[in-house]
Amino acid sequence: MADRFCTLEWAYRVGFNSLATPLWRVSMTKVLRRNIVRFRRYRLLKRLEYSSSEGLSIYQGQRLRKLLEYGLATPRAEKEGGAHLFRAEGLLPAQILKTLPILQKEVVQKKLASLVSAKGRTRRSIEDRTSGSTGAPTIFIRDLACLDAERAAAELFYRDWLGRERREPVARIWATEADQAPTGEKVGGFFRKRISEIWLSAFNLNDADMADFFKLWQSHEPSILIGYPEAVFECAKYLRRNRIRIPHLKGIVTAGAKLFPEMRSEVERSFMAPVLERYGSRETGLVAMECLEGRRLHVVAPNVYVEILNESGAPALPGEEGSVVVTPFYSYKMPFLRYVMGDRAKWALDQACVCGRSWPVIEEIVGRAQDCFRLRDGGTVSGMLGYYIMRDCFDFSKISQFQFIQESYERVTAQIQLSMPHDEPDREFFDAIVKARDRFSQSMGPNCSIHFKFVDHIPRLSSGKHRYLMSLVD
């Protein structure tokens, strides 16, 4: 399957529309056309980067109106009577959007055909799928326009916000089923015989692979590093442990998981470069990216419409935590209208940023909605409790990885992998455990016990990501 998706990506790059296309029909016109489209999207993003909030709202309204023409022509929208809304007098596109039901991942998984727009049937697209880190992989149809918009945003981020020149290599510590490759080099571009990327597989990080990776690093001198936070964190500790200094790096971009503040400072110290967060998903493309000047997470407003909804489904107030719901503007063939990302976040109280960009600011992506401890009375406790326990009760520098597993309402096991694998936990650790148990009971109540277990290795998910909390309770 992985090969197939790599091939699809390659096919897309060189202008195939489907794998059934014979080789002789690879069209250079198509390649050129895609590049022109991406360049136009990039220019548009640049033009709207510092536009006024009003100008941005007007632009978003235009994009939403076009998307709704496609979105309300799906079997699901017609069944739910949404089509008539489009003809409703006096409603702005954003108001129409907010009357539509939210779209859960399960609907995409089970009723894919009901989400395909009759109007967008002839649009160019690829079948894609998520890594499955939040459960079963989701298969969906990705409009090529959506891919173009994402690439344009990435170009803006890496080139303009981070300062990466076009020909500078990138280092990547990554692993998804669709993109996986062994540690090594990648030749970039169809016609460019040069190394554009060095790669470290995040599936199973070990000292030997990290040593190879940093040897490659010294010869290629990448200007930016992209990776999962916990994998980048592992590499930062490896650098410190082995006293390795790396050539100047312009920035580190993390994505795909929560970046804890301690991890950020350790990574910045070891790599001597700023860490910026990127937020998005395979289904929606890039949703938000952090600016270097203000270190704040800006929504890519010309590409996506973002809502944060509170428990009652109403828009969350600034500073109030809620569920992230995203509508990517270019998903014409299979419109993702109000797609629930499964993450929790809050809007910043102060939307002004020193960088001067008008794109809305998200204060923080708090974490995945499902990452919480569950109580027997139906209540939940944020999964951040696990992180705070580890940070406040233990010596964080001696811990390589941790994972909380809630086995039942009454029992949680905390697995700890030490930084030095052959170290035995000392007296200090046992004192910390007593403190951690107290802290845990204060939040979870006296009926839930916590057990600490020191392990040599905490396995990663098939996506290569690490989960800090796994709940086996429904």
Ligand SMILES: [Zn+2]
């Ligand atoms: Zn900013």
